[in-house]
Amino acid sequence: MFAPDFTLEHLSLYIMGYDDALGDSGQKGQHEYFREWIYKRHPEWRFLPTWWGQQVHEANACDLERTLEAIIRLLDEFLATDGAGFVRSPTRETEYDIIIQKPKRRSKRSPRSRR
Numbered sequence: 001m002f003a004p005d006f007t008l009e010h011l012s013l014y015i016m017g018y019d020d021a022l023g024d025s026g027q028k029g030q031h032e033y034f035r036e037w038i039y040k041r042h043p044e045w046r047f048l049p050t051w052w053g054q055q056v057h058e059a060n061a062c063d064l065e066r067t068l069e070a071i072i073r074l075l076d077e078f079l080a081t082d083g084a085g086f087v088r089s090p091t092r093e094t095e096y097d098i099i100i101q102k103p104k105r106r107s108k109r110s111p112r113s114r115r
Contacts, residue, residue: 008057008067030086037078
């Protein structure tokens, strides 16, 4: 997504668009799980009129760069814990000492195709 003057609203639109595209292709979106994980950590945010990203923004003194770093940290924590099933990339390490491992995939070939 190209956004010359990136704002938090661009991130919100990107997340919604990605989740909608997953739904259109018959796949379940991940944002719902991530959002619930955040609300477990910050239950006071659940019923506020603004989305969780805005709450992270306000918690970081409305500094966009700090907010994006905080969101990435939250996402890394989610993927290393409750969201590990969503990891599709190989093992990677973050600057936050969280190791994310890709689940092992089963072979796509049927036993008959090896003959």
